[in-house]
Amino acid sequence: MSSISTRLALMFGLSVALIVSVCAVVLQGSLKDSLQQQMHNELELRHSLLDPLLMSRESRGSWLKVVDKLSAMAPDDGPDALHWVISDDPFYSYGGPAPFGVDWNRVPDGFSILPPQKGCCPLNVLITTIPPAGSRPALRFVVALDSTPYMKTLGDFTHNLTAISIAGTLLVALLGYGIARLGLWPVRRLSSQAHGLAPGDTGQRLDTARLPPEIRDLAVSFNGVLARQEVAWRQLESFNADVAHELRTPLTNLMGQTQMGLAVGQDVQEFKELLQSNMEELERMTSIVNDMLFLSHAQVGRMAMDLSEISLREEAQKTTEYVEPLFVEKDLTITLQGDARALADRRLFHRALANLLENAACHADVRSEVTIDMESRDGKAYLSVSNVGQPIDPQHLPRLFERFFRAESSRSQSDRHHGLGLSIVKAIAVIHQGDVFVRSEDGVNTFGFWILAQSST
C-alpha cells in the first residue's frame, strides 16, 4: 500500500492533468477557429480588391492589365495566395493547372477547403463568378490561400501547450507530495511518540496538546485505551497479590501442621486428625482455585451456557431447600415474594442465589427473617435477598462486588470466606447481560441482581 503522501500527490497530479487537458483542448479549438476566420477574412479582402478590377475589363485589350496585376501579386518564394481565372475562352484563363489535380468545375462558388495532399496543408479557396461584360465571357475567379503558416502557428501552439501542461502537472504532483508530507508531519510525530512508549510504564500517555483536531480525537481515544489498560493492569496486579495472600494462609497452616506431625512422634489417631485438618485446608484452596477459574472463564466469555426460560420463584424455591441447613443454625425464616420469568442458565442462577443466601445467613441477626423478592420491571427480571443485620459502611458499598473484597476489617472469618462469592454473582449477572445492586437501609441489607426478563406469554 503506497503512502498517503504519494497517493495525494498522484491525485493532485491526475486532477491537474484532467483540468489542463480540458483547457488545452478548448484553447486549441478556439485558436483553430480564429485562424480559420483569419484565412476567410484574408480571402474576402482579396476578392473585394480584385473582383471590381476583373469586372471592369470588358475587352481583350484591357484584360492583359489584369494578367499583369495578378502576375505581380504572385509571391516570389513559394505559393501563398494563389489566383486562377477559369473561362471557356483560353484567352481569359489564368493560373495554369489546378492544384492537387482538382477539377474547378466541381468546386462550387463560395468558400471551400481543398483537402491536404502529399505533405501539403489544406488550401482554403474562395470562388466568385464574374458576370460577362462587353466581349468578355463570364469568368470564375478563384483565390486560394495556403494554410501552411497558419497550421504551423497552430502546431507550435499545441506543442508548447502540451509541454507546459506536462511540466505543470509534474510540478503540481511534486508540490502536492511535499505539501502532503508537511501536512502529515503531526501524524509522524504521533507515531514516533507511540513507538517511544516503554513497556511496563502504565502511566504514559500521548501528548495531544499540539495536535491538529483531525488526529487529536485518534490520540485521545488511544490515551483512553492506555488508561483502561492501566486500570486492568492495576486490577491484575492487586488480584495477583490477593491470590497469593489467600493461598498463603492455608499453605502456611498445611506446612506447620505437617512439620509438627513429622517432628513429634504421634499415634495413628493424632495422624488421622492431622490429615483431616490438612484435608480441610486443601479443600479451602481447591474452592479458591475453582472460584478463580470460574471467574476467569466468565470474564473471557468462555462460559458454556445452557439457557432456558425459567420462573425465578420456582428455581429460588429449590435453592432455598439446598441452603436450608445454614438457616436452621441461626433459626432464620425465608420468605419468597413475587415472581419473574427470564431466559437463564439454571445451574448459574442457583449458584448466584446460593451465594447471596449464604451471605444473608452469615450476616443476618439471629431469629430474623430473610426475604427473596422477585419482580419483572422495564424488561428486566430482578431478584434481591434482604436480611436484617448490621448496616454496611456506605464507603464499602461500591466495592463489595470486587474480587477478594471483604467489609470486615479483620480477616478473622477468612477460613470460610475468601471474598469471591459476590464477584461470582456479578459475573453470572453480566454473562446474562445484567448487573448487580446493593442497598443498606434501615437495618436491612439487600443484595441482588437483574437479568433480561421474558414476557410470560
Ligand SMILES: Nc1ncnc2c1ncn2[C@@H]1O[C@H](COP(=O)(O)OP(=O)(O)O)[C@@H](O)[C@H]1O
Ligand atoms: N448480607 C450481607 N450483609 C452484610 N454484609 C454482607 C452481606 N453479604 C456480603 N456482605 C459483605 O460483602 C463481603 C463480600 O462477600 P462475598 O463476596 O460473598 O465474600 P465472603 O462471603 O467470602 O466474605 C463480605 O465479606 C461482607 O463484608
Ligand SMILES: [Mg+2]
Ligand atoms: Mg459469601
